[in-house]
Amino acid sequence: MFATRAAIRHKDLGIWQAWTWRDVRDEVVAFSIGLAELGLGRGDRFAVIGRNKPRLYWAMCAGQALGAVPVPLYADSVADEMAFVLAHAEVKLAVVEDQEQVDKILSIKDKLAALTHIVYDESRGLRDYDRAQLTAIDDVQRLGREALARDATRMTWWEAEVAAGKGSDLAIILYTSGTTGRPKGVMLSHDNVLISARNGNAYDRLDVNEEVIAYLPLAWVGDHIFSYAQSYDAGFCVNCPEAPETVVEDRREIGTTYAFAPPRIYENLITVTMVRMEDASALKRRMFHFFIGVARRWGEKILNKERVPVYARLLYWLGELLVYGPLKNRFGLSRIRVAYTAGEAIGPEIFRFFRALGINLKQLYGATEASVYITAQPDGEIYADTVGKPNIDVEVKVTDDGEVLFRSPGVFLGYYKDPEKTAETKTPDGWVRSGDAGFFDPKTGHLKIIDRAKDVGRLNDGTLFAPKYIENKLKFYPNIKEAVALGDKRDFVCVMVNIDMTAVGSWAERNNVVYGSYQELAANPAVYDMIERHIEEVNRSLLLEGLMGATQIRRFLVLHKELDADDGELTRTLKVRRGFIAERYAPLLKALYDGSREADIATEVTFEDGRKGTIAARVKIRDIKPADVSRVEKAA
């Protein structure tokens, strides 16, 4: 019924190439039958690797039509990371974006017995490759079209194949990098995906008129639901950016109405904003901060339709004209109806910042095992520190030891080829352990997540210690990119900090601090002072919140290198792998707690091109005087 509406756009060759739903159907049919010609059939697994491109989305659909199971992978993961997943999933065929991915797969080909074909989108540079197992998507589709031309029954056959698929069938396997150990293949059925998508659409009344930008990894369940399943259910248009570095402009051009992103993306927006405003003329800067102040004071109230004095509305209106509007315009968020932050807890200040601008940013608590949706915040009931109420058809309960359990139509079938793990997480009656610690807030009835269940620890004196809570507070400062808080089974709390190159870099330029590398900058005493000030503020706010007051930060250091997914310190979704880091930087930890002023550390690093090297450094450590109540009272 939306046949003539744009289903998907891709900014390619300088303009937005669009395909209507009818076009998409034709493309997919041809593609699908072409794949069948290549021998892909029901139950086969096939990999999908690359950035967000229409044809890769079609690949998934084309495969699923045949009853085959797509296995999307993170495009930027290095060859041997892929090797495990591809081998484990026994993929028969791989649909990839370009030469880069082809090369990766060829380099690990001998590990992949099942692999018969590689299908690629961009032919560039592949001219001289051995064609035997290499086919262009164009050619696959031609195969399909020829087959259709040859005998008409092909079409009926294909439709039969589609019909043969049952809701309970396996639809997709999403490998979650997980914060520890090997990736696990989460199996989702068509029902899981579709029902969740439909409920999600219903929950936020998303319809055919939405516009979304697809720029998050295909392998992330979020992208699969938000910019694949939900689009197919509601019929709205998905837009693929031209290149990673143009996402912001592309978002601005399209004007997305529905957005979703891990907190990091939002943090980044704020960092950029703050850094740029630093360079603005004094007058403009003052105006900016004044109106941001106004927004922080009244913005949320207005957004939540609360009663506010007239002058406030007036000021806010002025701010909208001078600051918020233009700002949203620059972000490309002017038309946002619903924006979710998902995947990880977001710093309250960050969250409020966007709310204050009038962007309907909401928290969503989800999991791959749940086909995303567990809880989300209904419009008008927004709290910075909760993740909202259970979504439609979702049941949530909290065990005595504080772990959150959920049950819903979206609950996964199991981990692929891993019954034990499945048993560990999924009870026979369909409840799934989220691995997160949380509780229902009596005031609001919303769920609150403190931290990963296993990360929540206690100091030796028995006080509760939630590292992520502290880390998020630190990470709100534009200068701090990443923070790792330690304290479980220790006497006090210490943090390891990653400075933000963009922010601190430009700060350095303005204050003509010379530096040659991240390492140099990180070791700079002036930088240490700056970070120290931030931490003292955090301590104060911790103290004011009472509950966490006892877990103030006593010592900190600035890491000599940026935490990097290529080194396994972050997951592909860029979550901190605390455990791994703890062993990797053992010498630093030791130093932090034995009271020494500095420590030597040598770490192995992997560069983009896969080469390995070592960085050695002597890292300084500083003590922080904990905030005491009297001082804070004064400050407050």
Next chain:
Amino acid sequence: MLYREVGQFKTSYAADQAIFPIAQDRWFVLALVVFAFIGVPLIANQYLYTEVLIPVLILSLAAIGLNILTGYCGQLSLGTGGFMAVGAYAAYNLALRVPEVNLILVFLFGGLMATLVGILFGLPSLRIKGFYLAVATLAAQFFLEWAFARVKWFTNYAPSGSVAVGQLDVFGIPIDTPGRHYLLVLSIVVILALAATNLVRGRIGRTWMAMRDMDIAAEIIGIRPLHAKLSAFAISSFYIGVAGALWGFVRLGSWEPLAFDINRSFQVLFMVIIGGLGSILGSFLGAAFIVLTPIFLNQLPNLIGISLSTAAISHIEFMLFGALIVFFLIVEPHGFARLWAIGKEKLRLWPFPY
């Protein structure tokens, strides 16, 4: 900050390469044109028409012409006045000798004659460059000035040497009031300006700019210097010629060669430089500035309430004008067009500085 570009995306190259890709600009310009055609006639008075609007429009046209040559193709010319004269006298003679010809055709004829002369005097540009060329174009200026002063035929043997045109009318509509003069000029200018914008955005415009920016590189991508330069001379002269004809017919009514002397050339050159080389918009801004400044300076003494002899005033006018030019060149050598562009960029990036 006025620019809210969210949701403006291009699905075709045609749209992406439109004159005003940004919706806000489109609306603004559209509104401006509508206002010029409908709003202005409602409010303007005689003085505004004859002393401000009409001169600005006609000289903008001349400025566009010179800008094509100097701004886009990089060939400096001081002969503008001469080419305007060609346009004016050619038009005069056609109207005189073939009275039944439509006024529009008369203007076009003026332009075409100027084109021919322009090509003729453009030929040297193939051998000589920069200031040498500039001075060479002075030859055109002085020769033409002289020719129209001395060759009686051109002035139809008028003893005074000055010529006058009678009652104007287009398609039977008499163009007798300043208001109608204005509308006539406006229509012609709008059309020609649009054409110019199209030219400079297309293949021809690129060949010109290529010549300007680096003639060697231009040649290796297959551009013939001859074609590029002469076409620039031709088209530039056409615009200037039409402007000349309009100046004579509409602004002056009766004139003598002095109306198109070297100072006219400089005046237009100023407009181009102050407005901004290589910008059609700049041509308009420059023209407005150069026409309005003297008017303003002229009022200045009265405004600050001191009485001076007319001579003194004109001298002071000269001084201030010269000073202004220098000042402006120091402040923004790339002219109003650049200022405009910068301002616009700031508004688009607002509140960010970059």
Next chain:
Amino acid sequence: MRAPAGSAIVAGDTLLAVDRVSLAFGGVRALRDVSFDIRKGEIRAIIGPNGAGKTSMLNVVNGFYQPQRGSITFKGVTRAKMRPFEAARGGIARTFQNVALFKGMTVLDNIMAGRTLKMHRGFFWQLMRYGPALAEEVEHRRRVEDIIDFLQIPHIRKIPVGKLPYGLQKRVELGRALAMEPELLLLDEPMAGMNLEEKEDMSRFVIDVNNHYGTTIALIEHDMGVVMDLSDRIVVLDHGVKIADGTPPEVQGDQTVIDAYLGVAH
């Protein structure tokens, strides 16, 4: 033998033959009896110490300089004298040692300018920028976008080239040359003044151009490593004289070449 221009020349045939070319400015003899050939589809390198006459050689080939003696045969047509734009029409494109872009124009316009020869819509269509003229403009924009995509510079499409870093400018210049769809592409030190990464990129582009578009390439380059990897055959000039000609290994082994580079007195 005067084959008609554009007669089908298949890979391996001689595309361009330089025959005993001598060039002198006043007293200075830039080239002395230099002869060599470029075969269709190959990457031909011209190397030599500074002042060896490499650039002069390119300038002779695409018509900036007229040799006093000797002749150039391109696509079977031998000619004594021709202007650069004639060379362009013949299908010879080139880039310069010190980037020669149109500074005032955007990346897009620079590359579009490279299409000039392929665009034919007349003046009056251009005036209206409507119908055929617009269609043509769009069609060529489309082709230019392919090049932009090929060179991976979509993000700078609308930026004036003057504002770009040197490395990117070189890339754009290559783009402009490609836009001409040349049969012979002359590259004058495409990697001069680039850092390692940029050099790698550029080398990859050169190779891709060669096998993706099948363009014959003649390049001057100082970085020996690059030259040896890229080129099929190498001409070595020294003080305007050809001192060696052959495959990379041959040239590398050649004693006179080694001497020339070590600067042994002549």
Next chain:
Amino acid sequence: MLGPILETLIGGLLTGILYSLVALGFVLIFKASGVFNFAQGAMVLFAALALARLSEVMPFLLALALSALIMIALAYAIEFLVLRHLVNQEGIILFMATLGITYFLDGFGQSVWGSDIYKIRLGLPQDPIFILESMFPGGLLIDPAELVAAVICAVMVAVLAVFFQVTRVGRALRAVADDHQAAQSVGIPLNHIWLMVWAVSGLVALVAGMIWGAKLGVQFSISLVALKALPVLILGGLTSIPGAIVGGLIIGAGEKLAEVLLSPVLIRWFDLAGGGIENWFAYVLALVFLLVRPQGLFGERIIERI
């Protein structure tokens, strides 16, 4: 018939020398700073006005000295207020700036010194001299004032030549003309050098103004006549001092002869209202000449580096 022609020729040559004098001013500045100084004509007028008015109230030599100071001051003002703010702008911008200066000077000069016609009395012998009476009946008439003028110009040129060849500054100027780095190496800051040349050409303008004023009387038209120096320039080459001299002579003689010989013909053919072709002849002559030799008589050859 030959007599009058010779007369005109000599007359032309003598006027030509005046052109050269103005042209010299241009050349000096262009050579040193690459500025195409359109204001040269205005400077001539300004100088002439100053001299004329001052000499009314004080002894001539004092007036001359004072005017000289004024011109130097002017040069300084121009360098200080305009040029140094426009360093390394393109030529055309600087050219426009000098146009602005022209307007300013014209206005300024006339509002300071007045705008009537003034006399400069050099006390030159007024009554004409006749030479070669043996050869031509009645001999050839020569205006001694022009002779004197010629002599003065000759001296000027000589002085400048020496100045350029011998003095340190002179050499520096030549260096600058070649390239600005070189100038630094000579150890003289660029703007000093510019100041210098503007001062010098200011003085040249003064001399030109003086002679011209003496000849035609000081009036606004002088600044226009000064335009004549332009064809002289391109004929001689923008950067060549001898070029300016020779060019001046050619133009001067050329246009006078043309007026005498060509005008009647043209008038007859095209039925003109009077001749006055010297208004453009100089330019067309120069133009035609350029087509043959684009860089002018003595100008340096422009070789395009690829």
